[in-house]
Amino acid sequence: MADKKRNVRINGCVAAAQAAKYADVDVITAYPIRPYTATMMALAQMVANGELDAEYIVADSEHSQLSIAHGAASSGARVFTGSSGVGVQYAYELYSPISGSRMPVQMMIADRTLDPPGDFGSEHTDALSTRDMGWLMGWSCDAQEAFDNHLMAFRIGEDPRVLLPQMVCQDGFFVSHITTDCELPDSGQVAEFLPPYKHPYPLDPRHPVSHGPQIMPEQGPPLQLERARAMEGAMPVIEQVHDEFAKIFGRRYDPWVEEYMTDGADVVFFLQGGHGVTARHAVRHMRERGAKVGLVRLRTIRPYPTDRVNEVLSKFKVVGVVETNMGLGSVSSGGSLYAEACAALYESDKRPLVVSFMAGMGGEAIVLKEFYWMTNKLLEAQKKGKIEKRTHWVGFEE
């Protein structure tokens, strides 16, 4: 299906569906859970309309969804799936087998807070809990970025130097269900950017292979090292693909972090995903009032851009990590982003103070007022030269 370049207003879910359509995926597996469902609803309609030729499988659970995706990718098909919240976790068993067998399955995540109790809001804990399973992972902050990230993720994950599955995440509702401007490309541009998927060792009767035989413990380390190297080796590919994307589509993203008004900043917010949009406004307002505050938004968390985070965050006096995830009993007794940011900064000569903010929990919006409050905490820490406590639960303190 040839599509012309056009400007549309769509939400993050539809943007993800559009990317899958442009990528001409062969197999789609769906299982309903809010909010990512809207992506699968859009794809179901495209298949029903004949706009996309794909096997659309309504699975019997998320575990089955991921297993179907695994089987289809192992056979040589380009596969698209997704989930939210507890659904992401129901499929947990499959994350390691899929990355370990080096199948570049693509999964769309629209975050949802984990139970209990049932909550439609967005927290990043669902996808983050799988972050060490060997999947490429990053967050988008609006529909356009979601579309672009999905397209780039296919290209990165399917690169024969990488061959890893991709989790392309967006905040539930804040991104998945808020409509923004989005430019959809010409099919010709996508054809130029994304070659057809070709796995080197698919399950093909003409070239028999055995996938995933049982190993002895001493055969494990080299296989694990290989997977670790694939993750590390993805870093230059990610940079190269972002360059090529910019050349073909005209939108340039820093693959690792977005810096917003960080020139001359003393304190910065460090976060990922949709709250970055509110953070930009808050930073601009605070700047107008004279506060030297900026924003660093993490775009890719796996592979973690350790050196880049070190280099960027070392420029500032105080870093405020906005978590939007649960790390119960973790290093900071807050979220899980803090520990990784601190670890990345450990080797820095100019280590900033780092504070963790538990905000946006349960999927509540982080409003401007809260960003102002957090900015004041950061400025206070800068003035005192020390932090009064590691983790603040925003909205529960004066």
Add this chain to the structure above:
Amino acid sequence: MATITVERQMLPMLQSPNQGARFYNPELPETEPFVPGHRTCAGCGPSIQYRITSKASGDNTILVGPTGCMYVANSSYLCTPYNVPWAHTQIGSAGSFTAGVAAAYEAMIRKGKWKGPYPNIICEAGDGSASDIGIGSISGALYRNHDCLIICYDNEQYANTGIQASSRTPYGGMTTFSPPGPKVPEAKTLFPKDLARMMAAGHPHCYVATGSVGYPIDLMNKVRKGLNHKGAAFLMVYTPCQKGFVYETPRSIDLGRLVVECGLYPVWEWDPARREYDYSFKPATMRPVAEYLKLQGRFGHLHAEHIATLQQFANDQWRMMNVEVPEALVRAADPSSHLDMASAEAAAAIAHTV
């Protein structure tokens, strides 16, 4: 959008069925998709089944192996017994992974991304996978009617993990999760899940059948019927486990026949076109269950009343297939017609193994 029609394979039926294991059938295909070199036990029922069924499907086949004996004992990294493509999947993913393979080939052939006739896609799931943890995934694959064959090689237990009870373990079967003891003299107290009938009743559009390694030609034909059926098929096959059942190694095929003759493993087909069971398969003879039980250490602890209970179960199975139960077998359902295994001379060897 130009779509390419998917070409399906049709495999011929073998003649001279049910001649028994020692009959040489000149029609047997020479191909061996499953070759020696694996680490299964001597006399392993599931691996005999694997050889028979993969021979029936031939070289244009893709095998899916959920975790179980036929994963762990067959495939050892850096060597493989599979001459056709094979992939491991998780124990709960039998139906779903297989569905993914089937969907991929439907799409890739239709879209011109893969050229050739649609492959035979076979999943080899143990009874733990098929009747317990993966039952939902298999039901999903059957319900959605992917063109594939899902085989449950039924050794009536989780054998690879060290003989634990599954929902296919028979009443009275000793496993490490259902040991006999003073409080529970019969060991397993529950009767097995009637998995194949569940699959037939719940997915009447599918070809469903049961079989046994004791009847290899019948088994091969059922594999081919399942593969020729356009859509999903399910086959449950009795495959004795020497390690778990505790019997003399050369008797695997004998057990495969005895279990059917004793009425403990009904062999039938579900015809999806006529929507009815086909009970035309008849073993050469009917026997009391004790003849089967006395050969296996896993039943060595049974008391007379437990043997009678199993006979009653077998008689019910016969009646479900519209077979009239002979007077002798009706009498055998009375505990007074049995001895405890431990005091029976015929079972002395196996009673000792407990």
